[in-house]
Amino acid sequence: MTQPVPSVVRPLPADLVERVDRAAEVFADNGLDATRIDELAKVTGIPRATLYYYFPGKEHILAHLLSRTFAQMTVALDAAATAPGSGRDRLEGLVREHLGFIASHGPTYRLLFAELGKAASLIDIAAGVDRVILAPLRSALRDGARDGSLSVDDVGAAASVVYGAVLVAGMEFLLVADDRSVQARADAVLAIVLGGLAPNAGPQR
Amino acid sequence: MTQPVPSVVRPLPADLVERVDRAAEVFADNGLDATRIDELAKVTGIPRATLYYYFPGKEHILAHLLSRTFAQMTVALDAAATAPGSGRDRLEGLVREHLGFIASHGPTYRLLFAELGKAASLIDIAAGVDRVILAPLRSALRDGARDGSLSVDDVGAAASVVYGAVLVAGMEFLLVADDRSVQARADAVLAIVLGGLAPNAGPQR
C-alpha cells in the first residue's frame, strides 16, 4: 500500500529509485501492457537484466511507482487532515489539496485507476484509498458534525460523495483543457457539496 | 459509443451476439490482457477462427460488449430522463436508476472503468459518459433550476458532483458486501447532494 516498497524483494538502491521514476511517463502514456520492458530499460537507462534483477516483472515496476504516488498523496493529504480549524475547514482543505494533487500528478493518478485491476493484486488500492483518502474525510466530517461546522447524517456516505465529487471533477480537469483553474473547480465543488442542490438552502460561500 | 455495434466490420449474426455475451464474465474476471482468445472461444462456444472472422481482435470483442452495456444504460437512464415531473424529480430518478444499473451490472460496469484506457480508442468512453450520463443530469439540473425545484449555480459542476457521488457509491456497493440496499444507498446520496453538508440547511427528504 503506502509503505515504502513492499513489492520489491531486493532493496532498490537510491540512485535507481530516481531513474525508475522516469518509467512513470511511459506507463502513463501506453498503459501497463502496451509498455515494453525494453522501452523502460531505454528510458530509465537501466539495463533489462538489471531491471529483472530488482523487479520480478513489469507490473511490479508499476506497483512500485504507484505506491510511491500513494505515499506522496498521503503526505499531501495528511497535512490538510491534521491542520487546525473546524471540521469544515479541514474538509475544505482536504478537497482543495486532493484536487490540487490530481491536477499536478495527472498521468500517474490516471494510471492509478486505469491499471486498477492489474495493480490491485500487488498493492491493495481499495485499502489504500480508504486509508489515505476516505479515512481523513470521515474524520473531518465527524469532527465537523461534533463542532457544529457541518451537518452530517451518514458519515460514510458523505465521505463517498465528497470523494466521488473530487474524483470526477479532477478527472474532468485532466481530460478537458479548461480555462478554469483548479481553485475555481474546488470552489464550485465545495459550494455544491456544502450548500446542496435543494432550493431552500441557497448556495453559500 | 451507444450505437448498435460500431466496432464490428461484418454484421454479427443474432445468435452469435448472444453467445459473445458470455465473454463478458471472462473479461470482467481477468481483465482484457489476461483474457486468452482461446478462453473466449471455449466459453462462448465460438471457434477461434470464427471470432477472428467477425472481430479484428480481442479488444474489439471487449468494445462490442462495452458498447452493448452502454446501450442498455442509455435505455435505463433515458426512461428516467424523460419521465414527467420537476427537475428535482428527474434528478432523483436518474440517481436511483443509475445506482440500480451499477448494482445489477456490476462486473461489466467495473470493466468499463478498469479497461478504460484500452477501449477508449475504440469506443469513445468519455463522449459516451457525457452523452448517456452527464447530459441527462445537466438537463434535469437546468430544468430544476428553472422550475424552482433545485438551486443550481454551476450546472456542469453540479452534474459532475452528482455523477461522482453515484459512481463512488456504486463502486463501493460492488466492492463491499453491504447489508444496506441500493435504495438505502440512493437515499443517503440524495440526502447529501440535495441538502448539502453545511449546518444551516438541515438534511431533508
Place this chain on the structure above:
DNA sequence: GCTATGGTTGGACGGGACGTCCAATCGTGT
C-alpha cells in the same frame, strides 16, 4: 439435382514480448 457463393472451421505458421539463465565483468572491502 447441381453448382456457385459465402459463411464456418481446424490447423499450421511467423512474430513479438516476456521472463529465465548464465557466464563474463566490475567494484569494493579485506
Place this chain on the structure above:
DNA sequence: ACACGATTGGACGTCCCGTCCAACCATAGC
C-alpha cells in the same frame, strides 16, 4: 591479490497473438 556480490549482454524457451489457407457446410438460384 582475492572473494563476493552487483551488474550486464545476450541467448533461449515459451506463450499467445493474429494471419493465412484449404477444406467443409448450407443454401439459393438454375
